[in-house]
Amino acid sequence: MLNAKLAAQSHSDHRTIIKLSENVSVGGQDILIVGGPCSVESLEQMESVASHLGEAPIQVLRGGVYKPRTSPYAFQGMGEEGLNILATVRRRHNLPVVTEVMSIAQIEAVAASADMLQIGSRNMQNYDLLKAVGQVSKPVLLKRGLSATIEEFVLAAEYILSHGNPQVVLCERGIRSFDSYTRNVLDLGAVVALKQLIHLPVIVDPSHAAGKRELVADLARAAIACGADGLMIECHPEPEESVSDARQALSLEDMVKLVHSLRPVAAAVGRRVPVAKSYRPLLQCV
Numbered sequence: 103m104l105n106a107k108l109a110a111q112s113h114s115d116h117r118t119i120i121k122l123s124e125n126v127s128v129g130g131q132d133i134l135i136v137g138g139p140c141s142v143e144s145l146e147q148m149e150s151v152a153s154h155l156g157e158a159p160i161q162v163l164r165g166g167v168y169k170p171r172t173s174p175y176a177f178q179g180m181g182e183e184g185l186n187i188l189a190t191v192r193r194r195h196n197l198p199v200v201t202e203v204m205s206i207a208q209i210e211a212v213a214a215s216a217d218m219l220q221i222g223s224r225n226m227q228n229y230d231l232l233k234a235v236g237q238v239s240k241p242v243l244l245k246r247g248l249s250a251t252i253e254e255f256v257l258a259a260e261y262i263l264s265h266g267n268p269q270v271v272l273c274e275r276g277i278r279s280f281d282s283y284t285r286n287v288l289d290l291g292a293v294v295a296l297k298q299l300i301h302l303p304v305i306v307d308p309s310h311a312a313g314k315r316e317l318v319a320d321l322a323r324a325a326i327a328c329g330a331d332g333l334m335i336e337c338h339p340e341p342e343e344s345v346s347d348a349r350q351a352l353s354l355e356d357m358v359k360l361v362h363s364l365r366p367v368a369a370a371v372g373r374r375v376p377v378a379k380s381y382r383p384l385l386q387c388v
């Protein structure tokens with residue numbers, strides 16, 4: 103692979119394990135489950151997600167506060183107020199959080215409230231942003247560009263690594279093709295290839311790939327079967343009411359069921375889905 107000297111596998115069994123909190127990491131035997139709504143909408147919404155998903159369990163809570171929307175008239179995210187909500191829920195539930203950073207100016211505030219910074223698909227080739235998160239000492243979740251080749255994806259990760267941040271997790275989230283029945287095409291071939299080419303963890307987002315909630319669970323199980331290190335899945339206390347990506351959001355009940363259904367699949371490929379005891383539930387709600 104062209105000049106990806108930091109990301110490339112040097113010997114076939116070397117794997118980078120990235121720690122997201124004291125007891126959560128990605129890239130080892132345990133499958134990482136990231137769950138939560140597309141957008142942070144309110145404290146009540148995020149509290150509901152965090153308290154219901156303890157039993158799944160999810161290890162990382164997601165929720166966008168700076169939203170890259172196709173239309174400038176669509177909800178653009180709660181911004182700083184949303185970041186404060188994430189910080190509150192993170193503290194109350196002792197649950198690491200990931201959220202998207204869309205510009206260099208947002209990095210400092212996002213890094214102060216989140217455990218992992220997400221670079222969204224639309225910014226995978228925003229090289230100044232990649233260089234800037236390369237200088238942050240927090241893990242980065244790099245999503246594949248809408249029409250990025252595997253090589254471009256790896257070289258985007260290489261930008262972050264070469265600017266000093268070794269903690270990069272790649273996320274396959276589907277690529278554009280001709281068929282609009284699914285929102286995107288989940289490229290599981292890329293997951294298999296990436297696991298052979300690079301030593302960094304690779305997770306899969308079946309939600310943005312499918313675009314339809316009824317396709318998400320089967321794609322999630324397929325992703326684990328083919329060697330993904332984790333999943334990022336959108337879910338919401340009232341899926342139909344989601345302010346963004348409602349059509350692909352799972353209910354919290356379906357999210358719990360999905361996580362349980364992953365166990366035999368993970369076991370079949372020598373992996374493990376953590377059980378709920380690693381989750382420390384709400385201590386005190388102020």
Ligand code: PEP
Pocket residue numbers: 140166170221222223224245275310
């Ligand atoms: C998201 O995860 O909320 C998101 C916007 O995803 P993507 O960048 O993959 O479209």
Ligand code: MN
Pocket residue numbers: 140141310336346347
């Ligand atoms: Mn979304």
